[in-house]
Amino acid sequence: MMTDPARTGGQMTTDVSWQQELSSQQRDDVAMFIHNEAALLDERRLEEWLELFAPDGLLWIPTRKDADPTRHVSIIYDDVPRLRTRVTRLLSGKEYAQDPPSASMRQVSNLVCQLEADGLVRADAVMVIYETRRIAAPLLILPCRASYRLRPVDPADELERPASAASAAPFRIVEKRLDLLETHRHFESLAFLL
Amino acid sequence: MDAPTSLTARHELDVRSLVQCPSGGGDATPHRVHRRIYTDPAVFEAELERIFGRTWVFVGHESQVAKPGDFHTTTIGRQPVIVTRTDEDELVVLLNRCTHRASIVCQERSGNTRFFRCPYHGWSFRPDGTLIGFTFNDGYDDPDMCLEDFTLGRAPRVESYRGFVFASLAETGSTLLEHLGNAAMYIDLFVDLSPTGRLKLGEPGESRYSFAGNWKLQSENGVDGYHPNFVHAAFLEGAAPNGRAMKMFTGSSACEAADLGNGHALLDQRPVVGDIFERHFAATPHGRAHREALEDRLGPERAREVVRTNGGQGLNLLVFPNLLFIQYHARVVHPRRVDHTDVELFPILFDDAPEVLNMQRLRGHEGFYGPAGGGVPGDLEMFRRVQEGLACESMDWLSFERGRKRTKVGPNGELIGQITDEHPQRGLYRRWLAEMTN
Numbered sequence: 366m367m368t369d370p371a372r373t374g375g376q377m378t379t380d381v382s383w384q385q386e387l388s389s390q391q392r393d394d395v396a397m398f399i400h401n402e403a404a405l406l407d408e409r410r411l412e413e414w415l416e417l418f419a420p421d422g423l424l425w426i427p428t429r430k431d432a433d434p435t436r437h438v439s440i441i442y443d444d445v446p447r448l449r450t451r452v453t454r455l456l457s458g459k460e461y462a463q464d465p466p467s468a469s470m471r472q473v474s475n476l477v478c479q480l481e482a483d484g485l486v487r488a489d490a491v492m493v494i495y496e497t498r499r500i501a502a503p504l505l506i507l508p509c510r511a512s513y514r515l516r517p518v519d520p521a522d523e524l525e526r527p528a529s530a531a532s533a534a535p536f537r538i539v540e541k542r543l544d545l546l547e548t549h550r551h552f553e554s555l556a557f558l559l
Numbered sequence: 560m561d562a563p564t565s566l567t568a569r570h571e572l573d574v575r576s577l578v579q580c581p582s583g584g585g586d587a588t589p590h591r592v593h594r595r596i597y598t599d600p601a602v603f604e605a606e607l608e609r610i611f612g613r614t615w616v617f618v619g620h621e622s623q624v625a626k627p628g629d630f631h632t633t634t635i636g637r638q639p640v641i642v643t644r645t646d647e648d649e650l651v652v653l654l655n656r657c658t659h660r661a662s663i664v665c666q667e668r669s670g671n672t673r674f675f676r677c678p679y680h681g682w683s684f685r686p687d688g689t690l691i692g693f694t695f696n697d698g699y700d701d702p703d704m705c706l707e708d709f710t711l712g713r714a715p716r717v718e719s720y721r722g723f724v725f726a727s728l729a730e731t732g733s734t735l736l737e738h739l740g741n742a743a744m745y746i747d748l749f750v751d752l753s754p755t756g757r758l759k760l761g762e763p764g765e766s767r768y769s770f771a772g773n774w775k776l777q778s779e780n781g782v783d784g785y786h787p788n789f790v791h792a793a794f795l796e797g798a799a800p801n802g803r804a805m806k807m808f809t810g811s812s813a814c815e816a817a818d819l820g821n822g823h824a825l826l827d828q829r830p831v832v833g834d835i836f837e838r839h840f841a842a843t844p845h846g847r848a849h850r851e852a853l854e855d856r857l858g859p860e861r862a863r864e865v866v867r868t869n870g871g872q873g874l875n876l877l878v879f880p881n882l883l884f885i886q887y888h889a890r891v892v893h894p895r896r897v898d899h900t901d902v903e904l905f906p907i908l909f910d911d912a913p914e915v916l917n918m919q920r921l922r923g924h925e926g927f928y929g930p931a932g933g934g935v936p937g938d939l940e941m942f943r944r945v946q947e948g949l950a951c952e953s954m955d956w957l958s959f960e961r962g963r964k965r966t967k968v969g970p971n972g973e974l975i976g977q978i979t980d981e982h983p984q985r986g987l988y989r990r991w992l993a994e995m996t997n
Contacts, residue, residue, distance in 0.1 A: 426931065428764045435914055437764045438921055440907045440931050447926070450797045454933060459793035462936030551769035551901045553943075556936035 368479040386480045394535045395478045395488050399513065401534070403471035403492075406559055414559070416531030418445050418538045419516050424559065425542045440545075440555065451559075458557065467557035470495045473511070481514070485539060487511040492543070496557055507558070508546040514539040574995045577602065578988060579956065581963070589847050589988040590957045590963060590981075597773035603897035610880050610994045611636030611903050615718070615725040616739045617643050617722050617882040617891060618652055622722065622910065623669060623761035627665045628686055628710045631669045631761060634893055635728060640714065641665050641675070642724060645687040650725040654712030664711070669761060675711075684711050720748040722758060723889070742823035745876045749884050749907070751861070752870040754852035757910035760889065763921065766904040766929035772942035774881065774894035777902055778987060780938055781883040781890065782824040784808055784816050784978035785961065794933040807831045807978070812980035816962075817969065822879025822990025824983030825973075829874070833867035843863055845915045845994065870907075877983060879990050887920040888928060898946055904928055959984040 387395070398417075405414040418424075426440040434442055443451060454460050475491040492511040497504050515536035543558075573697035577596050578589035596602050607773060616635045619642045623631040630643040631656060639655035641664075653839025655663045657677040664675040664684060674691060676683040681694035688711035695701045714726035718735035720743060725735050736743065770777075780786065787795060787808040795804040807814055840846040853862035868874060876884040881892040893901040906924050908917040927934040969975050976982040 383586055428766070434921070435918055437763065438929070440765055440766070440929055442922060443926050451933070454793040454797055457793040457796070458938065459796075461790060463939045464940075551767045551903075552930045553769055553771070554936035554939045556930040558931050 382477075382479070387478050387486070391486070392476075392478050395486060395515065396473075396476055398515065398534060398536050399473050399476070399488065399490060399511070402475055402538075407469050407471055409466055411456060411559070413529055413531055415445070415448060415452055416529055417534055417536075418448065420445060422538045423447075423540045424448055425540065425543070426558065427544060427548075428549055430544060441558070455556070462554045462556035467496050467498045469497075469557060484517070486513075486515040486517065486536065488515060494558070498557075502553075507550075510517060510546075511543040512540075512542045512544070574602075574605070578992055580992075586989055587992055588985050590960045590985055591958055592988055593955050594952075594957065595955075597946065598897060598949050600897045603773075603894065605995060607636040607747065607894065609997065610991070611728075611894070613727065613729040613732065614880060614994060615716075615727050615735050617723060617878065617889070618714075618717075619724050620722055620758065620760035620889070620905070621650070621719060622757070622759045624650065624724075626671065628671045628673060629669075630665065630667075630675075630686065632665055632667065633890045633891070634716070634755075635726060636894060638728075639663055640726070642687040642726075647687070649685055649687070650717055650724060652714035652717050652724075653684075654714075656712065657682055658690070658709040658711060669911075671812070675990075676701055682709070688713055690869070703988050719895045720767060721746055738821060738827040740821045740823065740824075741819040741973055742821070742876060742878050745825060745874055746878075746884065748865060748868045748874065749870045749876075751853070751857060752868070753909040753912065754849050754856075754916070755909060755911045756856055759910040760905045763906040763908050763917075765906070765923070766888070766932075766935075767902070768903045768935060768939065769895075769899065770939045770942045771899055772901040773897060774892050775836065775987075775991075776942040776945060777890075777892045777900060777938075778877060778879075778881060778883070779984050780942070781885055782815065782816065782826050782877045782983035783981075784826045784875075785981070786938075786941070787880045790937040791934050794927065794937075797933075805938060808899075810977065810979050816976050816978050816980050816982050818974040818982040818986025818989075820972055820986065822987050824877040824986050826913040826978060826983070827873070828978070829867055832869070832873050832979075836867055836869040836872065837863075839869075845913055849914070849916060877987065879987065886928065887924045897978035900942075959988065 402414065402417055422445050424441055424443045424521055425434065428438055428440055432439065455463055472493045473490050477489050479487045479488050490511045492509050494507040494509065495504060496507065516539050518537060577592040577593040580587045580589050593680040618633050618635065618640060619631045624642055627644050627646045627648055630641050632639065632641050634640065641653045641655045643651055643653060655665055657679065659677065659680060659682050662677050662679040665675045666881045674683045674685055683691045685691060690706045690709045692706065714728055714773055716727040720733055720735055720739060723746065750821050758990055788805050796798040796802065798804040806812060807828055817825040817827065819825055840850045847916065850862060850866055853865055857865060871884050871886040883890040888904040888906050891903045906921060909918060925932060929935055959981040962976035962982060965976055966982065967975040974982050
């Protein structure tokens with residue numbers, strides 16, 4: 366798993382652990398959750414995707430590995446209300462940067478999971494996002510490290526929720542962080558990126 | 560037969576053929592420009608030589624090079640430079656090119672160092688650019704060769720205004736203050752908003768993006784009040800209830816656009832947002848503390864003006880040719896090729912200010928700016944579509960004629976129109992033409 370950069374002098378390092386803290390079933394659940402999340406994004410089912418977030422959820426795409434959001438600018442630092450506004454804009458039909466919308470594929474691998482002290486599941490994966498929008502433009506390949514903090518859903522809390530793909534999900538996203546491999550690069554529009 | 564025209568004169572004639580100016584004016588102010596100014600590599604090369612090679616170009620902020628040995632790298636036009644603070648506490652702008660065999664001597668974005676060591680043959684230079692010594696110096700036995708001949712190149716002129724550092728690659732020319740002219744008082748409004756009077760750039764990092772289009776598309780667009788209700792409709796509809804944000808940019812808005820002279824330009828949104836900002840400052844404890852700090856430092860009258868402007872929330876400022884102050888950031892437009900541009904947005908934070916104020920600025924910035932913000936991708940889409948449309952070689956001219964007949968002259972000679980008017984772009988191209996034919 367990735368350690369808190371504050372504890373490692375600003376360097377993201379991987380704690381190599383040979384202990385499995387989650388059962389095979391739990392790890393399968395995490396993998397399935399991330400694969401489904403990727404599919405909802407790739408299919409542009411953004412309203413369903415939003416439902417995967419906990420009310421206190423966060424999407425964070427920093428501009429550096431040792432980022433501190435109180436001091437450093439991010440590419441995206443959206444709480445759920447802001448994510449909702451973003452999704453409304455992207456789906457409004459008036460966002461020219463997504464007219465036509467991007468086609469994308471998210472490929473997820475190298476998944477490592479761990480239980481955190483607060484009962485959240487920490488999941489780290491390598492994600493490669495392939496994006497294309499226009500015939501003339503080359504395929505954008507966006508490798509990143511995806512780090513999730515997931516809150517297991519208590520089935521008793523979910524009875525009031527409307528039935529949807531997300532309502533049956535075993536987790537809610539408390540934090541999703543994408544660390545782009547090419548933090549130094551001048552990208553063209555990343556309007557599709559979530 | 561006439562004597563043969565010199566190369567320069569022929570080129571001058573060529574540049575003049577790339578604009579149309581209304582007849583009878585004093586200074587030539589283009590209201591139409593030819594497609595080739597965005598597509599012709601020869602025009603681009605001339606811009607690098609005559610504009611970026613001569614005028615004052617923003618290279619960084621003093622907070623990025625606060626201590627001796629601090630450095631920050633950037634480019635002037637295409638040329639890599641290092642902004643450094645010398646051991647004598649002087650700001651210098653070095654050409655990032657070894658005087659031996661041309662390797663860059665610094666590849667870091669920023670840092671602190673006692674010397675820049677060229678990796679190729681080990682030549683090392685002090686932060687003021689002087690060469691410390693030849694490596695294996697017994698090979699340099701020619702008495703005519705001395706270390707002083709190999710000092711790193713320097714921008715001949717470096718000046719700061721309110722902490723913003725500019726360099727000129729020309730030995731002579733107007734002072735920075737003369738160049739800034741009417742733009743200076745608006746830079747003051749950005750700086751004075753800091754509760755401590757000090758700003759911090761660099762440490763927050765930067766938002767970066769690029770586009771497959773000419774650099775002037777971004778300079779034009781940063782002070783274009785005509786496009787938001789079209790390009791940013793989805794964002795503005797979500798930003799405020801009842802379409803309030805969109806009212807700023809209608810044809811009947813009380814907001815203004817101005818040609819400030821010297822190529823600088825302004826979008827002034829204060830007529831609509833001034834009251835809103837006063838209410839925002841009054842609504843929270845940290846807002847009230849901020850205003851009190853401003854009143855202590857600036858007096859109540861100036862503090863009110865600064866609050867009603869709220870930095871770049873109330874103004875968009877273009878400083879010719881490639882610097883914009885917008886909302887919470889300073890934006891630098893880097894021409895790379897005639898049809899490729901890199902842009903860097905440096906969030907401007909308040910030095911030594913409460914964290915909550917800087918957090919608000921960062922989150923506010925991210926909401927609209929940067930490659931995944933609510934606004935920038937729409938602009939990038941337009942730049943790309945314009946550059947694609949410019950491939951229509953059968954149609955030559957682009958029009959910047961909006962509001963020509965409804966110009967007010969301001970107290971400092973500004974030419975002021977309604978916010979959707981194209982005074983800013985006409986002003987930009989007046990200076991462009993003057994530099995390109997100079």
